[in-house]
Amino acid sequence: MTESSRTPWPRDDLTRVPYWVYDxxxxxxxxQESIYFGPVWNYLGLEAEIPQSGDYKTTFVGDMPxxxxxxxxxxxxxxxNRCAHRGALLALKNKGRAKDFVCVYHAWRHDCEGNLLNATxxxxxxxxxxxxxxxxxxxxxxxxxxxxxxxxLIFGTLSDETPPIEEYIGEPVLARLKRVLHKPxxxxxxxxxxxPNNWKLYFENVKDTYxxxxxxxxxxxFKVSRLSQGGGVIxxxxxxxxxxxxxxxxxxxxxxxxxxxxxxxQEEQFTLQDKSVLNIVDEFGDGCHVQILSVFPGFVLQxxxxxxxxxxxxxxxxxxxxLIWNLIGFEDDDxxxxxxxxxxxxxxxxxxxxxxxxxxxxxxxxxxxxxxPNESTVVLMGGSSTETSTSRASENSIRGFWKQYRxxxxx
Amino acid sequence: xxxDLIERTRLSASLGYMMEDYVRAIDTDDLERWPDFxxxxxxxxxxxxxxxxxxLPFGVxxxxxxxxxxxRVKSLRDANIYEGQSYRHLIGRPWVTQVDGExxxxxxxxxxxxxxxDGQSTLFATGVYQDVLRVTPEAIRLRERIxxxxxxxxxxxxxxxx
Ligand code: FES
Ligand SMILES: [Fe+2]
Numbered sequence: 001m002t003e004s005s006r007t008p009w010p011r012d013d014l015t016r017v018p019y020w021v022y023d024x025x026x027x028x029x030x031x032q033e034s035i036y037f038g039p040v041w042n043y044l045g046l047e048a049e050i051p052q053s054g055d056y057k058t059t060f061v062g063d064m065p066x067x068x069x070x071x072x073x074x075x076x077x078x079x080x081n082r083c084a085h086r087g088a089l090l091a092l093k094n095k096g097r098a099k100d101f102v103c104v105y106h107a108w109r110h111d112c113e114g115n116l117l118n119a120t121x122x123x124x125x126x127x128x129x130x131x132x133x134x135x136x137x138x139x140x141x142x143x144x145x146x147x148x149x150x151x152x153l154i155f156g157t158l159s160d161e162t163p164p165i166e167e168y169i170g171e172p173v174l175a176r177l178k179r180v181l182h183k184p185x186x187x188x189x190x191x192x193x194x195x196p197n198n199w200k201l202y203f204e205n206v207k208d209t210y211x212x213x214x215x216x217x218x219x220x221x222f223k224v225s226r227l228s229q230g231g232g233v234i235x236x237x238x239x240x241x242x243x244x245x246x247x248x249x250x251x252x253x254x255x256x257x258x259x260x261x262x263x264x265x266q267e268e269q270f271t272l273q274d275k276s277v278l279n280i281v282d283e284f285g286d287g288c289h290v291q292i293l294s295v296f297p298g299f300v301l302q303x304x305x306x307x308x309x310x311x312x313x314x315x316x317x318x319x320x321x322x323l324i325w326n327l328i329g330f331e332d333d334d335x336x337x338x339x340x341x342x343x344x345x346x347x348x349x350x351x352x353x354x355x356x357x358x359x360x361x362x363x364x365x366x367x368x369x370x371x372x373p374n375e376s377t378v379v380l381m382g383g384s385s386t387e388t389s390t391s392r393a394s395e396n397s398i399r400g401f402w403k404q405y406r407x408x409x410x411x
Numbered sequence: 412x413x414x415d416l417i418e419r420t421r422l423s424a425s426l427g428y429m430m431e432d433y434v435r436a437i438d439t440d441d442l443e444r445w446p447d448f449x450x451x452x453x454x455x456x457x458x459x460x461x462x463x464x465x466x467l468p469f470g471v472x473x474x475x476x477x478x479x480x481x482x483r484v485k486s487l488r489d490a491n492i493y494e495g496q497s498y499r500h501l502i503g504r505p506w507v508t509q510v511d512g513e514x515x516x517x518x519x520x521x522x523x524x525x526x527x528x529d530g531q532s533t534l535f536a537t538g539v540y541q542d543v544l545r546v547t548p549e550a551i552r553l554r555e556r557i558x559x560x561x562x563x564x565x566x567x568x569x570x571x572x573x
Contacts, residue, residue, distance in 0.1 A: 342468065
């Protein structure tokens with residue numbers, strides 16, 4: 001579809017989103033420029049992934065490959081994973097340790113902060129060839145990101161205008177991030193879930209609290225969840241960051257489910273034979289056992305029972321997204337806690353009892369809307385505002401996402 | 412041939428027979444039989460070579476009892492939503508690494524093609540089963556099965572077990 005044949009998208013309406021935003025290549029290209037290179041904090045990884053000087057990892061900011069390093073002075077740096085010469089990748093591993101980065105192609109050498117140190121044979125060989133005499137190394141080098149850390153998380157930005165991370169996240173959401181990430185972290189495992197859909201469909205799914213007990217029937221089937229249990233959805237001023245949380249559930253009968261005759265099989269009485277997957281340790285001491293938090297454009301922090309995880313949303317073209325999971329805990333977890341977290345991890349991820357559907361549902365929308373680029377999705381639940389809400393039957397945080405999105409991407 | 416080698420070859424054939432039955436149970440949608448291949452007290456874990464090599468203990472699935480495997484089947488049947496799909500497992504010959512009384516350790520390669528309802532067939536997973544088995548004249552059962560996938564990527568979701 002050409003740009004001019006698209007249905008226009010009224011600027012001030014956050015309750016409708018035309019389907020063309022999920023598959024148009026020019027929208028994807030514009031997002032690269034306006035979002036990932038714009039005034040946002042891109043999640044880059046965990047400090048625990050690069051604990052020692054010389055450690056590095058590779059990741060992505062939008063389509064751009066990035067190296068994240070810990071330099072000799074202990075500081076964290078990030079730069080484009082692209083050689084200053086002809087553009088080859090500088091780092092070829094997911095993770096490693098290096099004192100410098102020598103490009104394999106023609107051996108140009110860069111330091112751990114991304115500065116070009118040396119261009120091979122720049123003075124020529126036997127007095128012939130080489131770089132022009134005015135070649136200045138300082139002007140050649142991969143792009144550097146401005147880096148910040150917060151509670152063991154590493155974020156990077158390519159814009160000078162991005163405000164400090166605390167301000168960017170916003171106080172109410174920040175407080176709930178610090179609630180979870182309140183002491184040194186350790187990494188327990190990782191995997192990459194490949195989603196057959198546009199990245200925005202996944203980010204909306206994360207912010208969509210309305211679907212949780214409807215699409216995911218595990219808790220309802222085994223009588224452990226209620227839509228009516230206490231909690232809320234906080235949306236940042238910017239719109240793009242959110243946290244949803246619910247207070248403890250005790251199981252038992254769920255009148256809301258019966259009333260609405262929801263899909264879950266109500267005739268048979270289902271119980272788990274091994275209930276250890278539901279034994280919760282109240283590790284934050286506040287009775288809140290489910291919290292999902294997101295920071296625009298690609299960061300998710302999950303605390304579902306005692307399963308803690310970071311999910312990094314990486315776009316891979318208009319119809320593919322990589323979701324990089326890092327299952328985490330704390331350095332001071334004892335063995336018992338480790339086992340508890342490992343069991344609760346069965347609830348999440350591609351084989352998760354309460355979340356495997358999230359891997360597929362974005363693809364259902366992508367496929368379902370393939371013939372209707374000019375139709376729009378409806379985001380009317382709970383009205384039209386992006387205000388914080390106490391109801392999970394609201395799409396306020398999805399509207400919040402579009403609020404920040406549209407601030408950055410002019411379509 | 413030395414007697415030890417003959418013994419191992421025989422054992423490998425017996426394990427292989429049991430494992431063919433294991434993958435048949437999954438591939439023919441007879442999932443209710445799947446937990447029966449395990450001891451009541453067992454470990455079943457699906458992880459990746461990346462995690463194993465980095466010494467990271469968590470994977471995609473972890474169960475430490477047969478009851479948890481039965482719960483997983485129940486959940487797949489009655490709670491979880493996923494599009495119609497099936498697997499086709501191809502397994503290699505079990506390589507016996509250790510025999511200690513009735514406890515046998517073996518490694519077996521696998522390859523799984525996933526067939527979606529629309530006919531799309533893709534290579535879903537490859538890897539190795541790292542097993543600890545209890546071999547008695549009556550039965551061969553899994554005490555531990557660590558499914559080490561060669562790749563850390565999982566396409567869309569992993570509904571059926573490996
Ligand atoms: S491309 Fe890196 S040195 Fe030539
Ligand atoms: Fe979900």
